[in-house]
Amino acid sequence: MKKEYIKPYIKKQTAGIMNKFGVSYNKGHREEIEGVPVGNLTDKFGSPVFVISEKVIRERYRKIYSYFSNKYPKAKMSWSYKTNYLDAVCSIMHQEGETAEVVSDFEYQKARRLGVPGNKIIYNGPYKPIESLEVAFDEGAIVNLDNFDEIIKAEEAAKAINKKAAVGIRVNMDTGVYPQWSRFGFNLENNSAFNAVKRIQHSENLYLEGIHCHIGTFMLDSNAYREAVRKVVHLMRKIESEFKISIKYLDFGGGFPSMNKLKGTYLPPEVAVPPVEEFIDAVADTLLEELKPDEYPDVYLETGRAIIDEAGWLISTVDAVKRLPDGTKSYIIDAGVNLLYTSTWYNYKVEIDRELHGAYENSIIYGPLCMNIDVVVESAFLPPLPRGTRLILSPMGAYNVTQWMQFIRYRPAVAMIMEDGSTEEIRRPETLDDVVGPERIPEKLKKFEL
Amino acid sequence: MDRDKLSVLAISDSGFIFDPVTGHSYTANATGLRIFELLKEDKSEDDIKSVLMEEFETTEDEVSVDVDDFIENLKKYFLI
Numbered sequence: 001m002k003k004e005y006i007k008p009y010i011k012k013q014t015a016g017i018m019n020k021f022g023v024s025y026n027k028g029h030r031e032e033i034e035g036v037p038v039g040n041l042t043d044k045f046g047s048p049v050f051v052i053s054e055k056v057i058r059e060r061y062r063k064i065y066s067y068f069s070n071k072y073p074k075a076k077m078s079w080s081y082k083t084n085y086l087d088a089v090c091s092i093m094h095q096e097g098e099t100a101e102v103v104s105d106f107e108y109q110k111a112r113r114l115g116v117p118g119n120k121i122i123y124n125g126p127y128k129p130i131e132s133l134e135v136a137f138d139e140g141a142i143v144n145l146d147n148f149d150e151i152i153k154a155e156e157a158a159k160a161i162n163k164k165a166a167v168g169i170r171v172n173m174d175t176g177v178y179p180q181w182s183r184f185g186f187n188l189e190n191n192s193a194f195n196a197v198k199r200i201q202h203s204e205n206l207y208l209e210g211i212h213c214h215i216g217t218f219m220l221d222s223n224a225y226r227e228a229v230r231k232v233v234h235l236m237r238k239i240e241s242e243f244k245i246s247i248k249y250l251d252f253g254g255g256f257p258s259m260n261k262l263k264g265t266y267l268p269p270e271v272a273v274p275p276v277e278e279f280i281d282a283v284a285d286t287l288l289e290e291l292k293p294d295e296y297p298d299v300y301l302e303t304g305r306a307i308i309d310e311a312g313w314l315i316s317t318v319d320a321v322k323r324l325p326d327g328t329k330s331y332i333i334d335a336g337v338n339l340l341y342t343s344t345w346y347n348y349k350v351e352i353d354r355e356l357h358g359a360y361e362n363s364i365i366y367g368p369l370c371m372n373i374d375v376v377v378e379s380a381f382l383p384p385l386p387r388g389t390r391l392i393l394s395p396m397g398a399y400n401v402t403q404w405m406q407f408i409r410y411r412p413a414v415a416m417i418m419e420d421g422s423t424e425e426i427r428r429p430e431t432l433d434d435v436v437g438p439e440r441i442p443e444k445l446k447k448f449e450l
Numbered sequence: 451m452d453r454d455k456l457s458v459l460a461i462s463d464s465g466f467i468f469d470p471v472t473g474h475s476y477t478a479n480a481t482g483l484r485i486f487e488l489l490k491e492d493k494s495e496d497d498i499k500s501v502l503m504e505e506f507e508t509t510e511d512e513v514s515v516d517v518d519d520f521i522e523n524l525k526k527y528f529l530i
Contacts, residue, residue, distance in 0.1 A: 002505060005481070005506035005507050005508035005512075007516050008484075008516055008517070008520040009479050009482055010477070010520065012474060012475075013474075013476060013477060321519070384516075
């Protein structure tokens, strides 16, 4: 009888530094996602395929909203469309009660098309075409203005539809973190925010209703939120006493991290990333400390990544195995960086679909693009993988299916595992018609002979 | 491929390999040790692949890629 085959390996013994945390981030295998075997998903939807779990989204949302609303009485959440604006995903958020937070006219139209009323949309972002401002004002959306030119543009838009429109301002400030996000909104310390309010309150067509800020992304220090809340509340008080108005809402944006591993960080996310409750504590506790009960405004959070990132996976397939000239093991998989925008700043968790024997070694995972930059994972600790092995990369729910790019191959399907364990295709794979549809060939270029 | 270097290596049954020339040590698994033995017997790469296919539950494609990969590793470590 023949013996079981285990791939041959040899490894040089080196004296290294022990990892006192004892966590091996990239080791493990996963045969199913939320109870559905990986093989069933690829049989039904092909490879690569993005997989999103309805159950995980709802659980994450409920956990965050319950915690926030238990602490602060007028807590509201608005779904950050740019994080993931697939219709099915947004519909789950809206079923849960989230309004829509959009940052472009396209996103505004997408939310409206899905059935979100205009007055349940928060319209943010540094660029808002005047036509879209007219629609937003007409439909009663919350519009947070970014700069002085936009105040003038908003004034024109409101005037064009003969309305005195409510607006908010986005503010930025020093919260003790580096880099300070100063490019969005009006600065607080140099008085630009107060001057913006003055300008709005002197307008015939605008009036101030809210203050918005969004201090950064993938924030790892919750104290920055305490500082932001403190400064925004002080600004609110100053505005209210100076202009004898009442601020209806404060919006602290998002920026909470997910369990993803930022490149260049030493600690695994289980150690480095604080729990989401810590950030909500920072916002809600500071609000309760700073505000009197009779002055509680509505307070919005626009949490995106912290809800959706861990609800998404990508299943891909190893197509080739290659030993590089310097001895490094590498794999070519069927999903590239054009689909995985977040690979630029994350080292994904890599799991394989079966238990494999053999020595683990640091390996590079390349995508299928004919481009040198197509490195999906720079270093994954993997056993020898045979061709055809499925790799499950995560967390994958945030930003990839909005920032992905069609390049040399079709973008793949996105599947959703429903709460009852059934699976649905929520975005079909692209076809040639999808890609060439908007193209037009001038008449004289239509014929050629080779 | 310089197989003379193989004769100076101290190789234990458990897979511990010591190179007295450089002082470096290595570990290999059972399949890797078997390839070492066959290399020392001066078998060609094709012969090594055939022997492994006879002795182990594997395919020609798999063993071919793996033996090439293993020998590349030995070259990288300057063991052959």
